[in-house]
Amino acid sequence: MASIEAWFMDDSDEDHRMPHKLNPNEPVSLKELENIGVFYWKLDADIYExxxxxxxxxxxxxxxxxxxxxxxxxxxxxxxxxxxxxxxxxxxxxxxxxxxxxxxxxxxxxxxxxxxxxxxxxxxxxxxxxxxxxxxxxxxxxxxxx
Known part of the structure; x- marks a missing residue:
C-alpha cells in the first residue's frame, strides 16, 4: 500500500533524481501541506474510471x-x-x-x-x-x- 512522504530539501545540485532530504531529515506533515494549498486524497487506482x-x-x-x-x-x-x-x-x-x-x-x-x-x-x-x-x-x- 502506497503512502505519501514529504520533506524539506537540501540545497545540493547533485543528481536531481536523489531525494535531497535534509540531514537530519525534516518531514512535512499532510496538515502542513494542506496549510500551503497542497491537497492529498487516497483513492483506489484500480477503479479510477x-x-x-x-x-x-x-x-x-x-x-x-x-x-x-x-x-x-x-x-x-x-x-x-x-x-x-x-x-x-x-x-x-x-x-x-x-x-x-x-x-x-x-x-x-x-x-x-x-x-x-x-x-x-x-x-x-x-x-x-x-x-x-x-x-x-x-x-x-x-x-x-x-
Whole structure:
C-alpha cells in the first residue's frame, strides 16, 4: 500500500533524481501541506474510471479535463528532454493535479498518472522564482502564514 512522504530539501545540485532530504531529515506533515494549498486524497487506482470519490473531487473542484501520461523511457517521446524539464523547478498558473495510477511520483522512474485540469490544460511552465505572478505571491504568503 502506497503512502505519501514529504520533506524539506537540501540545497545540493547533485543528481536531481536523489531525494535531497535534509540531514537530519525534516518531514512535512499532510496538515502542513494542506496549510500551503497542497491537497492529498487516497483513492483506489484500480477503479479510477468509475470511482465515485474521484468524481466528487472532480465536481467539487471543477476538474473538467483529464488525460493519462505514462512516464517511461519506452513510452514517453523525448523522455530525456522531458526529465530535464521536470527537474527544473517551475510553476504553472493553474492547479497541478496528479493522480498516480501506477508506479511512483518520482518522474525519473516509471509513473502512470492522470492529470486533472479546470478547462483545457495550459502547458506553459514558468521557471522559478516567477515572483511576478499573483499565484506565486499567494503561495509565498501562505508559506509565511503556515
Amino acid at each position: 468509475t470511482d465515485p470519490v474521484l468524481e466528487k473531487i472532480r465536481k467539487d473542484r471543477g476538474y473538467s479535463y483529464s488525460d493519462i501520461i505514462t512516464i517511461d523511457k519506452d513510452k514517453l517521446p523525448n523522455y530525456e528532454d522531458k526529465l530535464k524539464m521536470f527537474f527544473e523547478e517551475h510553476l504553472h498558473l493553474d492547479d497541478e493535479i496528479r493522480y498516480i495510477l501506477d508506479g511512483r511520483a518520482y518522474f525519473d522512474n516509471y509513473t502512470q498518472a492522470m492529470r486533472l485540469f479546470v478547462g483545457e490544460p495550459v502547458w506553459k511552465a514558468y521557471n522559478r522564482p516567477a515572483d511576478e505572478f499573483d499565484i506565486r505571491q499567494k503561495y509565498v504568503n501562505a508559506l509565511q502564514c503556515a
